[in-house]
Amino acid sequence: MVFPVAQRWLLAALILAGVASAVSGSMDPYFLDVVMGVGVSVVLASSLNLINGFTGQFSLGHAGFMAVGAYTSAMLTTVVAPRLGWHPVLLQWVFFPMSLIAAGLLAAVAGLAVGAPSLRLKGDYLAIVTLGFGEIIRVVLQNMDMVGGARGLTGVPAYSNLFWTFGTAALTVYTVWALLNSTHGRGFLAVADDEVAAEAMGLDTTRYKITAFGIGAFFAGVAGGLYAHLKGYLNPGGFSFDKSIEIVVMVILGGMGRHAGVVFAAILLTLLPEGLRELGSRSVPNPFGGADWSLDWIKEMRMILYSLMLIVLMLMRPQGLFHRSERRRRGA
Amino acid sequence: MTEFLQQLLNGVLLGAIYALIALGYTMVYGVLRFINFAHSDVFMLGAFVAWYSVEKLGLPTQSIGGGLAALLLSMSVCAVLGVVIEKLAYKPLRQRSTLTVLITAIGVSLLIQNVAQNSRLGFGPNPKAFPALFPSQQLHFGALTVSTHQLVVLGVALSLLGLLYWIVHHTRIGTAMRALSFNATAASLVGINNDRIISFTFGLGSALAGAGGVLYAMNYPSIDPLMGTLPGLKAFVAAVLGGIGNLPGAALGGLLIGLVETFVSGTRLSTFRDAIAFGILIAILLFRPAGLLGKLKVEKV
Amino acid sequence: MSTSLLQLTNVTIRFGGLTAVSSVTADVREGELAGLIGPNGAGKTTLFNLITGVYQPTEGRIEFAGAGTAGAKPFHLTERGIARTFQNIRLFPSLSVSDNVRVAFHRHLEHRTWQSWLRSGRFHAEEAELRERTRELLSLFNLERVQEAPAKSLSYGDQRRLEIVRALATGPRLLLLDEPAAGMNPSEKDELMRLIRFVRDRFRLAVLLVEHDMKVVMGICERIHVLEYGRKIAEGSPEEIRVDPKVIAAYLGD
Numbered sequence: 001m002v003f004p005v006a007q008r009w010l011l012a013a014l015i016l017a018g019v020a021s022a023v024s025g026s027m028d029p030y031f032l033d034v035v036m037g038v039g040v041s042v043v044l045a046s047s048l049n050l051i052n053g054f055t056g057q058f059s060l061g062h063a064g065f066m067a068v069g070a071y072t073s074a075m076l077t078t079v080v081a082p083r084l085g086w087h088p089v090l091l092q093w094v095f096f097p098m099s100l101i102a103a104g105l106l107a108a109v110a111g112l113a114v115g116a117p118s119l120r121l122k123g124d125y126l127a128i129v130t131l132g133f134g135e136i137i138r139v140v141l142q143n144m145d146m147v148g149g150a151r152g153l154t155g156v157p158a159y160s161n162l163f164w165t166f167g168t169a170a171l172t173v174y175t176v177w178a179l180l181n182s183t184h185g186r187g188f189l190a191v192a193d194d195e196v197a198a199e200a201m202g203l204d205t206t207r208y209k210i211t212a213f214g215i216g217a218f219f220a221g222v223a224g225g226l227y228a229h230l231k232g233y234l235n236p237g238g239f240s241f242d243k244s245i246e247i248v249v250m251v252i253l254g255g256m257g258r259h260a261g262v263v264f265a266a267i268l269l270t271l272l273p274e275g276l277r278e279l280g281s282r283s284v285p286n287p288f289g290g291a292d293w294s295l296d297w298i299k300e301m302r303m304i305l306y307s308l309m310l311i312v313l314m315l316m317r318p319q320g321l322f323h324r325s326e327r328r329r330r331g332a
Numbered sequence: 333m334t335e336f337l338q339q340l341l342n343g344v345l346l347g348a349i350y351a352l353i354a355l356g357y358t359m360v361y362g363v364l365r366f367i368n369f370a371h372s373d374v375f376m377l378g379a380f381v382a383w384y385s386v387e388k389l390g391l392p393t394q395s396i397g398g399g400l401a402a403l404l405l406s407m408s409v410c411a412v413l414g415v416v417i418e419k420l421a422y423k424p425l426r427q428r429s430t431l432t433v434l435i436t437a438i439g440v441s442l443l444i445q446n447v448a449q450n451s452r453l454g455f456g457p458n459p460k461a462f463p464a465l466f467p468s469q470q471l472h473f474g475a476l477t478v479s480t481h482q483l484v485v486l487g488v489a490l491s492l493l494g495l496l497y498w499i500v501h502h503t504r505i506g507t508a509m510r511a512l513s514f515n516a517t518a519a520s521l522v523g524i525n526n527d528r529i530i531s532f533t534f535g536l537g538s539a540l541a542g543a544g545g546v547l548y549a550m551n552y553p554s555i556d557p558l559m560g561t562l563p564g565l566k567a568f569v570a571a572v573l574g575g576i577g578n579l580p581g582a583a584l585g586g587l588l589i590g591l592v593e594t595f596v597s598g599t600r601l602s603t604f605r606d607a608i609a610f611g612i613l614i615a616i617l618l619f620r621p622a623g624l625l626g627k628l629k630v631e632k633v
Numbered sequence: 634m635s636t637s638l639l640q641l642t643n644v645t646i647r648f649g650g651l652t653a654v655s656s657v658t659a660d661v662r663e664g665e666l667a668g669l670i671g672p673n674g675a676g677k678t679t680l681f682n683l684i685t686g687v688y689q690p691t692e693g694r695i696e697f698a699g700a701g702t703a704g705a706k707p708f709h710l711t712e713r714g715i716a717r718t719f720q721n722i723r724l725f726p727s728l729s730v731s732d733n734v735r736v737a738f739h740r741h742l743e744h745r746t747w748q749s750w751l752r753s754g755r756f757h758a759e760e761a762e763l764r765e766r767t768r769e770l771l772s773l774f775n776l777e778r779v780q781e782a783p784a785k786s787l788s789y790g791d792q793r794r795l796e797i798v799r800a801l802a803t804g805p806r807l808l809l810l811d812e813p814a815a816g817m818n819p820s821e822k823d824e825l826m827r828l829i830r831f832v833r834d835r836f837r838l839a840v841l842l843v844e845h846d847m848k849v850v851m852g853i854c855e856r857i858h859v860l861e862y863g864r865k866i867a868e869g870s871p872e873e874i875r876v877d878p879k880v881i882a883a884y885l886g887d
């Protein structure tokens with residue numbers, strides 16, 4: 001069996017993740033939290049990139065898939081696991097990944113449920129429908145008392161560690177890469193470029209689109225599970241449209257379809273708010289003498305800056321930071 | 333029976349408000365083939381401008397004159413805002429892909445929401461109590477209770493709908509709007525200044541949204557910077573239900589969604605009433621994407 | 634006499650109040666080089682869309698290789714052996730030249746998705762084979778030199794040729810060409826005529842060609858069908874069509 005470069009990178013990444021995880025006990029917890037958050041973002045952005053960037057289906061409901069995964073795996077670890085009486089190590093290293101896979105599968109089912117009806121819709125309409133689905137998922141979760149309803153789910157054990165987050169991120173990136181770099185995978189791009197022509201060349205466009213949703217949703221679900229076991233609690237409000245938009249911005253900034261760019265953007269956009277928060281808690285010496293100027297307006301303005309950045313980016317450089325040709329041109 | 337009539341009245345009122353917002357969505361879609369995500373936030377600002385005019389500018393409450401002044405002020409501010417947004421954020425992107433403009437619209441929406449939530453630049457995130465703009469009294473028709481506020485909402489909504497109808501069908505600018513929605517190239521070839529008509533459309537739609545915001549706040553007197561999201565989405569569903577781009581359709585859709593929502597909130601499923609609107613959206617797009625009154629466009633291969 | 638590969642019987646399609654194609658009966662035989670002509674708006678591209686399954690006929694029947702095409706989706710028909718090019722070139726702009734062709738070869742893949750994920754030996758062998766076939770096909774049409782370039786960077790003539798190559802990769806028995814000579818100068822048209830004959834002979838397929846350029850049509854088609862306002866008004870050899878009064882009237886106006 002040929003062992004191509006990509007697989008070597010994957011293996012190296014997994015080993016690195018394992019090593020890092022082993023020594024993580026001595027690391028600053030805040031730092032760990034941030035790095036793990038970055039891992040989760042990379043998984044989310046990569047999975048959305050498959051749907052939006054590579055297959056050209058503009059989906060605004062990714063947070064919904066994340067929510068399905070988060071709640072699934074959290075319910076498994078908080079409700080099912082205690083009844084098994086396993087040793088904690090087994091729980092973190094065997095049960096937890098199993099719960100993540102379950103999370104991914106259930107999220108994939110949700111993805112298929114969303115993808116299937118959305119097939120004939122284009123652009124704006126598809127965006128709105130996926131948004132609607134995302135909101136429906138959120139509303140349903142908010143009304144399910146079994147999972148805590150609007151108050152949320154607490155007491156989720158902290159099973160996420162560097163190995164799982166970083167490892168999953170590496171795996172996701174590899175999967176998307178492996179998928180796209182094959183003849184079959186090029187089909188996704190063809191469908192995004194021109195559906196009519198793709199169908200004329202014998203490609204089952206329906207199947208491609210559904211597959212993209214399914215795989216994308218799977219990884220979003222896994223990311224949700226990792227997120228749940230990182231934060232320790234879940235609230236349906238945290239999986240709203242705003243969250244979906246955060247992920248969409250990563251994909252756009254990275255240049256829809258440019259995988260390296262998207263990964264980079266995910267890292268950047270996860271670190272940025274932390275950086276701004278850091279900056280906001282400091283102060284700048286006043287050049288005119290007198291009291292230091294506080295920078296905590298930056299914290300308040302974070303979302304404002306964020307949305308301004310989005311607008312400016314679209315006006316100036318909609319291809320994102322890394323080039324990929326803009327596909328659909330509007331009629332003049 | 334009175335219960336039913338009461339619900340019916342409530343549903344019609346809510347529907348009228350949704351109709352006003354839906355018209356804005358559908359008009360903009362008609363001339364630009366684009367969904368203005370920021371529309372729901374203009375709606376929200378309408379309510380806040382009216383609030384501001386009473387709380388900070390000292391307009392009188394419980395008075396017809398004061399109420400009308402607040403309404404007109406809201407509509408004007410929103411109209412101007414709509415035009416400004418179009419000029420700054422959407423116009424430069426006319427030739428770009430639908431996705432780019434959509435994302436920009438989302439950005440504008442987020443910007444307005446977040447500025448409004450900001451304690452320094454906006455109104456702060458906490459809900460505010462909306463004052464009673466018009467004289468409020470409870471009127472009784474048999475067993476039915478109607479407040480004067482509700483009558484005002486109905487009256488204003490109907491007047492605005494009537495006004496819109498008159499503009500679209502009996503003025504030159506309305507005809508130009510319709511021409512533009514059919515064929516932009518042809519419209520410019522017969523001498524219509526497309527840019528100006530587009531600005532006008534945005535202004536008009538935003539004014540209606542602003543009015544909708546005031547009326548909504550009159551009915552549900554607690555306002556907050558995020559209040560626009562759900563009604564906006566539901567109004568969008570209404571526009572699609574009626575057939576996006578179709579004005580009477582938007583009004584009809586608004587009415588239907590308002591009625592359905594009101595009746596559902598009277599049943600056990602009431603906590604799901606928000607999800608019902610999305611359910612309707614998905615159902616329409618699956619089974620009748622052109623909407624009730626719309627026409628399906630066939631893509632030329 | 635060879636059997637009909639494609640048979641249209643009384644095919645009609647209506648869009649709301651407009652009848653775009655009306656009671657058209659025609660056939661294309663195995664290995665035949667046929668032409669479809671008619672003034673603008675006669676329904677030629679619509680007929681192509683009907684044959685390829687983009688539209689379903691309102692009335693009438695279309696049969697390909699003996700089996701009806703009713704209800705079949707376009708990609709099914711491509712699998713059965715109908716390929717086409719488009720009036721306005723529809724390549725995959727962001728894909729490279731070779732990728733444009735490679736995706737059209739995808740039917741020949743046998744490995745499963747998980748094997749692709751694991752990058753098994755089977756996967757690599759099949760991918761290598763497809764790359765080789767793509768390269769061969771491209772070199773046959775002198776496009777190998779640009780195979781890694783993005784498709785949208787090609788010259789107009791090269792793009793038209795690539796579209797034909799891509800259609801060929803699907804392994805068709807019937808190739809539909811929609812105005813392949815549009816925008817070409819006379820020497821390019823001569824080259825195109827040679828190309829079409831070559832494709833028909835080398836790949837043993839039937840070609841149905843919509844074209845406005847009479848020199849091209851008369852030059853290579855063995856049989857020509859003429860449409861006007863959605864109806865077939867004539868059918869025959871180039872010599873017969875050239876002198877047919879109905880055809881002349883249709884083109885010169887009444």
